[in-house]
Amino acid sequence: MPRFLIWGAKGWVAGHLEKIMRSRGEDVHKTTVRMEDREAVKMVLQRIQPTHVLNCAGCTGRPNVDWCEDNKAETIRSNAIGTLNLTDCCLLYGIHCTVFATGCIYHYDDTHPIGGPGFKETDPANFRGSFYSEIKGHVEEMMKNYTNCLILRLRMPVSGDLHPRNFVTKISQYDRVVDIPNSNTILYDLLPASILLAKNNETGIYNFTNPGAISHNEVLSLFKEIVRPDFTWKNFTVEEQSKVIKAGRSNCMLDTTKLETKLAEYGYALPEIHIAYRQCFERMKAAGVQ
Ligand SMILES: NC(=O)c1ccc[n+]([C@@H]2O[C@H](COP(=O)([O-])OP(=O)(O)OC[C@H]3O[C@@H](n4cnc5c(N)ncnc54)[C@H](OP(=O)(O)O)[C@@H]3O)[C@@H](O)[C@H]2O)c1
Structure with missing residues (x-):
C-alpha cells in the first residue's frame, strides 16, 4: 500500500x-519541516519511509504574492532551493x-490571445511580471528533469468554502476586479485527480485546471x-489594477x-x-455557505 x-x-x-486522503483511508503522514534543510528533510524521509511525497509547501506571500517582491x-x-532540494532527496x-x-x-x-489556443505544457514560460512567477518558472525548467517528479500546475484554486485563499473569496472582497478569462482549478475536481496520478506514479508536467477559461464577471x-x-461588484481595467498592486x-x-x-486512461x-x-x-449553497 502506498504511504503518502x-x-x-x-x-x-x-x-x-489531507482531508480527502483521510476520508479514503489512505496511509497519510504530514510534515512542516523546511524543504531547504537537507539534513532535516533526509531525516523525515528516513523516519516515515513514504513511497510518495505530496509537496504542497511553498512561499506564497502574505497577504499575497506582492510580499515576494520585497522578500x-x-x-x-x-x-527554488527548498523545492529542488526536496525533489532531489526524494530521487535519492x-x-x-x-x-x-x-x-x-x-x-x-499574440499566439495565445484571449479566446485562442491555450498554453501547452511544452510552451516556455512567458510571464515575468512578478518575482513569485519568475522563480516558479525557472524552477519548473529544472525540476522537469527529475524522473521521479509529477508537476501539477494549479491556477487560481477554488475551494467549497469561503476561505481567504479561495479565489472566489479574494475577488468577492476586492474593491474592484478586472474581467479577464482565466483557467481555474476547482479543488473538488482536481485534488482527487492528483491522488490518482500520484498513486499511478505518473511523472512530467500537467496543466492542472478544469478545461476552458472563465472570466471574473x-x-x-x-x-x-x-x-x-x-452581491454586487465593480470592475476596473488592468491599467487601473496595476496602480494598486x-x-x-x-x-x-x-x-x-x-x-x-x-x-x-x-x-x-x-x-x-x-x-x-x-x-x-x-455544493456551497447546500452546505449553507454564504
Ligand atoms: N493558492 C494559490 O492561489 C495557488 C495557486 C497556484 C499554485 N499554488 C501553489 O500551491 C502550493 C500550496 O499553496 P497554498 O495556497 O496551500 O499555500 P499556503 O496556504 O501558503 O501554504 C503553503 C505552506 O507551505 C509552507 N512553506 C513555505 N515555505 C516552506 C519551506 N521552505 N519549507 C516547508 N514549508 C514551507 C508554509 O508554511 P509557513 O507559513 O510556515 O512558511 C505554508 O504552510 C504553493 O507552492 C503555491 O505556490 C497556490
Whole structure:
C-alpha cells in the first residue's frame, strides 16, 4: 500500500488534500519541516519511509504574492532551493514526488490571445511580471528533469468554502476586479485527480485546471445567482489594477488536453470550468455557505 507524506502540512491546499486522503483511508503522514534543510528533510524521509511525497509547501506571500517582491531571498530559499532540494532527496531515496506548482507562469500573447489556443505544457514560460512567477518558472525548467517528479500546475484554486485563499473569496472582497478569462482549478475536481496520478506514479508536467477559461464577471455572476443574491461588484481595467498592486498578475488559459487524455486512461473526467463552478456553488449553497 502506498504511504503518502504531505509536505507543508499547515498550508491551505495541504489541508484539503489531507482531508480527502483521510476520508479514503489512505496511509497519510504530514510534515512542516523546511524543504531547504537537507539534513532535516533526509531525516523525515528516513523516519516515515513514504513511497510518495505530496509537496504542497511553498512561499506564497502574505497577504499575497506582492510580499515576494520585497522578500526575494526568502522566496528563492523556499521556492527554488527548498523545492529542488526536496525533489532531489526524494530521487535519492526512490520516492515519487508530486509538486503542487503554478500555471501563473504565462500571460496572453499574440499566439495565445484571449479566446485562442491555450498554453501547452511544452510552451516556455512567458510571464515575468512578478518575482513569485519568475522563480516558479525557472524552477519548473529544472525540476522537469527529475524522473521521479509529477508537476501539477494549479491556477487560481477554488475551494467549497469561503476561505481567504479561495479565489472566489479574494475577488468577492476586492474593491474592484478586472474581467479577464482565466483557467481555474476547482479543488473538488482536481485534488482527487492528483491522488490518482500520484498513486499511478505518473511523472512530467500537467496543466492542472478544469478545461476552458472563465472570466471574473462570469464567476461573480454565478456566485450571485447561486450563493449570494444581494452581491454586487465593480470592475476596473488592468491599467487601473496595476496602480494598486506591486507585482503583475498572470492572466491566461492553459490547454488541458494532456491532463484530460491521461485522466481518461483511469476513467476520470473533469467538468468544463463553467459547469464546475456551477456545481461548486451548488455544493456551497447546500452546505449553507454564504
Ligand atoms: N493558492 C494559490 O492561489 C495557488 C495557486 C497556484 C499554485 N499554488 C501553489 O500551491 C502550493 C500550496 O499553496 P497554498 O495556497 O496551500 O499555500 P499556503 O496556504 O501558503 O501554504 C503553503 C505552506 O507551505 C509552507 N512553506 C513555505 N515555505 C516552506 C519551506 N521552505 N519549507 C516547508 N514549508 C514551507 C508554509 O508554511 P509557513 O507559513 O510556515 O512558511 C505554508 O504552510 C504553493 O507552492 C503555491 O505556490 C497556490
